[in-house]
Amino acid sequence: MALTTAHQSAGAEANSATSGRPARKPRESGRLRRQEGRAGYVFLSPWLLGLMAITAFPMLFSLYLSFTNYDVLASWDQVEWVGLDNYQRMFTEDPSYWHAVRVTLTYALIAVPLKLAAALGVALLLNRERRGVGLFRSLFYLPSLLGGSVALALVWRAMFSGDGAFNDLLSLFGIEGAPWVNDPTWALETLMVLAVWQFGAPMVIFLAGLKQVPTDLYEAAAVDGAGKFRQFWNITLPMLSPVIFFNLVLETINGFQGFTSAFVISNGTGGPVYSTLLYTLHIYNEGFTEFRMGYASALSWVFLIAIGLITVVFFSTGRFWVHYSDGEN
Amino acid sequence: MHPATPPTAGMPAVPVHRTPVPRRRLFRGLIAAAVALPLAFGTAACGDDESSSDPNAPVTIEFFWWGGESRAKATEEALKLYTSKHPNVTITPTWQAFDGYYDKLATISAGGNAPDIFQIDDNNLTDYASRRVTLDLTDLVKDGKIDLSKHHAELTKYGQVDGKQVAIASGENTPAIVYDKTKLAELGVSEPQEGWSYQQYFDWAAQVTQKGGGKYWGTMDISSDYKALWLWLRTQGKEFYNGKQLGFTEADLVTWFKLWQEARTKGATPPADIVHEAVTGSVSTQLVVTGKAAVSFMWSNQLSELQKATKNELAMLPYPGDVKGQWPRASLYWAGSRTTEHPEVVADIINFLVNDPEAAKILGTDRGLPANLDVRETLEADISDNSMKATFAFENGLASKFGAAPPVPPKGHNGLRNKLRDIAESVTYGKATPEAAAKQFFAEASAALA
Amino acid sequence: MAVQAATVTGRGSSGALRGVVRIVILVAILGFVLYPLLWMLGSSLKSPTEVASNLSVLPTEPTWANYPDGWSYIDGISFGRFFLNSTVIALATVVANAVSCLVAAFAFARLHFRGRKVWFAIMIATLLLPSHVLIIPQYVMFNYFGWVDTPLPLIVPRLLATEAFFVFLMVQFMRGIPRELDHAAKIDGCSPYGVFRYVILPLSRPALVTTAIFSFIWTWNDFFTQLVYLPSPTSYTVPIGLRLFIDSTGQTSLGPMFAMSALSLLPVFLFFLAFQRLLVQGINTSGLKG
Structure with missing residues (x-):
């Protein structure tokens, strides 16, 4: 869902600074200003209501639930306050929890860099091309539109089964493949391939970023005798670093939120042997198949805090390696 | 998501008819929720209803079950027969495939709108009863509104939770192995025998694998299935549950895992990934259907469904091990909703479905053998269908050998059996030793059953 | 722009060769990108017997039967x-x-x-x-x-x-x-x-x-x-x-599964065809410019 959200948000920060400048004339009367202030809240009211009712209240409610044993079937008078039990259970008595943490981290740490590397690589190749760029760009982008669907996950499941098309392909080269999705060693890797396959969206963003790198920088570097690699390292990467940063934040958060492919490929179990038990799948199973909603709320809150921390880490380390051209550079 | 082995859960068949959910409480408003959510809702829907004193007042009953199309046809027909005899009663039937059934039941129950009558199985009964979703039928049985005098006593007992009659068995079935007669004849291997120990059974299965020539195996690996483990425990005088705790020890579980470990080394079972494909229990993925193994572990009333999915001739036997481990199990139950406005009508309909000979004839053995023994006898004399006959023969053959029925599995069982599936698979895949796996299961169990 | 920069360093035959190599790589990547989609389409046109035995993209005897079968696959x-x-x-x-x-x-x-x-x-x-x-x-x-x-x-x-x-x-x-x-x-x-x-x-x-x-x-x-x-x-x-379809991997359901999968992607694909430029821009405008 939040396919393209993060890089925009990062862009937003840059923008909100500039848009804060009031364009209003000082002579404007107080009455008009008040009218505009009122109108502002009128226009904002649906969003504000949504923020309160659909986001803020549920968050607080979920925090409350995380300290209870609430399950869907029980009536409210059966709900008990259990203190930190849910959190304690998570860290000490739920082995699946640690499987979920490990699987999710592995998935995000490997799939996200691979996907970004693929996106950047292809963008660099395309950037050099004169003809057919539009066509290539569109076709490479297609999987990003389709890849999150149940249909593609079903196709992946069929392609990467023991007697699926991928092994058929391998057998042409005399290789006997594994049962991929039914093999705990390979099932998660299969999901990663599906993620990398959707490199199109970050690629499009990289391409646009590359177009904004001033060509005279390369020319100057070439005159100085810098080789291709040096140019890439000293010019392209720094110039592109804001875009890389946006893509990284975006894709990491997306990576942590993967659900559909793991659900479909493991038939909702996170198997074989927990190998595809993404954190979100664990939340879903605890909350909606076991109906331990209190526990699932606790899981959600820890998830939220973890993602919050990761975002903070990104933004606080970002200033050491992200170069904004209108800033210090 | 439902790796369950539902009794007779059909192919991804499905659904339909009107939703039994009554008037939604639409538009209570987001604000109302923000102010006062966590308070008293669940039961607000119902109150005392004076109309129940008038036996001829019009009554509408919602009725919900899962299954395939043939079950739907029979059930609807039986319900029509009831309404033709009780014109003041209108029944709204709703059915769907097993997939998602419990999601929906939980959802509507949570809103205090559980259907007046619904189908449930022993994996979920205690969960629903202990959360007070089900109607307590004890007094209705005592008053004779539901007549259980002719019912198999063990089946009646298997519908009780904490001393209350919370559900009425709609049929009886038993776990069974289903084997491929045609293929065995082709391979020149004799058929398996009732009463074999697991050792004998594995030796036989290894022989099948050997003759199968590489891509065909003797038996499904059922080490991850709670009922196989349960039956095996019972042959040793133990139980899966003892009240709200496990009735066996970590050492027992290690022995069980090692038993299957041996079968694996002997070559009796297929590689883990092939076992994994069939572990969901759905008919179309069973190894006797996909032609990868000679034996699948199913329910006695699923024979006809499996038979429809393959050209080879199938036959049925009890699980390996002493038959006394088996018990007359309620395949499915009828339960009422605690929030129903018409408990007596609910009782009367359930009574009709389980005791009326005509209704029994319509329903056949789709939900297992009738619980009422008189009705069972009449039905047996009446039927012509071959698969129904086979089910009868199978259950009758076991009747005298059954052990006593255990109590219904406790609250938390449904989650725990999924844990067993996942943990046992880690042994199958060689990712954990039997000892480590057993230890993990016991850790999970204490949390799941708490 | 960047194109010119690139050609500053490498002109002549080595540059042309590099161009060919680039095209070959791009086409190979395109194959990787499109293969699963084409395979799904091809498989949706295979008969039940063929869908398990022939794992290549093209069906030997294409049939539309999976589409009506899948359409009414679910009872009722x-x-x-x-x-x-x-x-x-x-x-x-x-x-x-x-x-x-x-x-x-x-x-x-x-x-x-x-x-x-x-x-x-x-x-x-x-x-x-x-x-x-x-x-x-x-x-x-x-x-x-x-x-x-x-x-x-x-x-x-x-x-x-x-x-x-x-x-x-x-x-x-x-x-x-x-x-x-x-x-x-x-x-x-x-x-x-x-x-x-x-x-x-x-x-x-x-x-x-x-x-x-x-x-x-x-x-x-x-x-x-x-x-x-x-x-x-x-x-x-x-x-x-x-x-x-997840729970049924039998031969009989594979074809209908692919057929319905393909059909489910059709609206998205049509949107893609009609608005591809807008879609690609949509990704860009909001983030980088503005």
């Missing part, structure tokens, strides 16, 4: 119902998103009022909020309203501009509309409502179209929320209907 309910449900939900979402996000974006982009910066920062924060965190309490809440098993939990939040991405996209877009137009309108006596009605609304059409397209595609592909809120088969959407 057809995929038509799922498509109808999906369409209704997707279209409602499109309208809800377009209206509510436009209104909110106008406030953020064009009006001055106390607390605007704080609200804007909060809006940006909600962009990063994972939906899985809210699903349990929202579910409890909607269940309390009796909304589960209706499309309401999927549509009502959209009416309240909870899809922050689109609010943000439109804010970015509106910032590109010259402020002089607002001033002119104000001088003509327009209130903020008038400015919205006569200036911003007509000029925001491209942003609305982008929002509509992405709303449709994302809702069409969405699985998680629909899985949670639509438990009855009669209210299933296409992705949830497709899920019923």
Whole structure:
């Protein structure tokens, strides 16, 4: 869902600074200003209501639930306050929890860099091309539109089964493949391939970023005798670093939120042997198949805090390696 | 998501008819929720209803079950027969495939709108009863509104939770192995025998694998299935549950895992990934259907469904091990909703479905053998269908050998059996030793059953 | 631009060779990208016996039979119902998103009022909020309203501009509309409502179209929320209907599964064909420029 959200948000920060400048004339009367202030809240009211009712209240409610044993079937008078039990259970008595943490981290740490590397690589190749760029760009982008669907996950499941098309392909080269999705060693890797396959969206963003790198920088570097690699390292990467940063934040958060492919490929179990038990799948199973909603709320809150921390880490380390051209550079 | 082995859960068949959910409480408003959510809702829907004193007042009953199309046809027909005899009663039937059934039941129950009558199985009964979703039928049985005098006593007992009659068995079935007669004849291997120990059974299965020539195996690996483990425990005088705790020890579980470990080394079972494909229990993925193994572990009333999915001739036997481990199990139950406005009508309909000979004839053995023994006898004399006959023969053959029925599995069982599936698979895949796996299961169990 | 830079260093035959190598690599990547889609299409045209034995893309004897088979694969309910449900939900979402996000974006982009910066920062924060965190309490809440098993939990939040991405996209877009137009309108006596009605609304059409397209595609592909809120088969959407194929890997169901999968992607693919430039731009405009 939040396919393209993060890089925009990062862009937003840059923008909100500039848009804060009031364009209003000082002579404007107080009455008009008040009218505009009122109108502002009128226009904002649906969003504000949504923020309160659909986001803020549920968050607080979920925090409350995380300290209870609430399950869907029980009536409210059966709900008990259990203190930190849910959190304690998570860290000490739920082995699946640690499987979920490990699987999710592995998935995000490997799939996200691979996907970004693929996106950047292809963008660099395309950037050099004169003809057919539009066509290539569109076709490479297609999987990003389709890849999150149940249909593609079903196709992946069929392609990467023991007697699926991928092994058929391998057998042409005399290789006997594994049962991929039914093999705990390979099932998660299969999901990663599906993620990398959707490199199109970050690629499009990289391409646009590359177009904004001033060509005279390369020319100057070439005159100085810098080789291709040096140019890439000293010019392209720094110039592109804001875009890389946006893509990284975006894709990491997306990576942590993967659900559909793991659900479909493991038939909702996170198997074989927990190998595809993404954190979100664990939340879903605890909350909606076991109906331990209190526990699932606790899981959600820890998830939220973890993602919050990761975002903070990104933004606080970002200033050491992200170069904004209108800033210090 | 439902790796369950539902009794007779059909192919991804499905659904339909009107939703039994009554008037939604639409538009209570987001604000109302923000102010006062966590308070008293669940039961607000119902109150005392004076109309129940008038036996001829019009009554509408919602009725919900899962299954395939043939079950739907029979059930609807039986319900029509009831309404033709009780014109003041209108029944709204709703059915769907097993997939998602419990999601929906939980959802509507949570809103205090559980259907007046619904189908449930022993994996979920205690969960629903202990959360007070089900109607307590004890007094209705005592008053004779539901007549259980002719019912198999063990089946009646298997519908009780904490001393209350919370559900009425709609049929009886038993776990069974289903084997491929045609293929065995082709391979020149004799058929398996009732009463074999697991050792004998594995030796036989290894022989099948050997003759199968590489891509065909003797038996499904059922080490991850709670009922196989349960039956095996019972042959040793133990139980899966003892009240709200496990009735066996970590050492027992290690022995069980090692038993299957041996079968694996002997070559009796297929590689883990092939076992994994069939572990969901759905008919179309069973190894006797996909032609990868000679034996699948199913329910006695699923024979006809499996038979429809393959050209080879199938036959049925009890699980390996002493038959006394088996018990007359309620395949499915009828339960009422605690929030129903018409408990007596609910009782009367359930009574009709389980005791009326005509209704029994319509329903056949789709939900297992009738619980009422008189009705069972009449039905047996009446039927012509071959698969129904086979089910009868199978259950009758076991009747005298059954052990006593255990109590219904406790609250938390449904989650725990999924844990067993996942943990046992880690042994199958060689990712954990039997000892480590057993230890993990016991850790999970204490949390799941708490 | 960058192209010229590249050619500064390598001209002549080695440069031409490099160009050929590049094309070959790009085409190879294209093969990797398109293969699963083509394989799905090809497999949807294979007969039940062929689908298990022939694993290549092309069917030897193409047949359409899987399409009608898949359409009525589920006893008693057809995929038509799922498509109808999906369409209704997707279209409602499109309208809800377009209206509510436009209104909110106008406030953020064009009006001055106390607390605007704080609200804007909060809006940006909600962009990063994972939906899985809210699903349990929202579910409890909607269940309390009796909304589960209706499309309401999927549509009502959209009416309240909870899809922050689109609010943000439109804010970015509106910032590109010259402020002089607002001033002119104000001088003509327009209130903020008038400015919205006569200036911003007509000029925001491209942003609305982008929002509509992405709303449709994302809702069409969405699985998680629909899985949670639509438990009855009669209210299933296409992705949830497709899920019923998960548990049946028998030969007989593979063909219909591919057929329905292909069919489910068709609307998205048509959108892609019709609006590919807009889609690609939509990704860019909101983030990098603006």
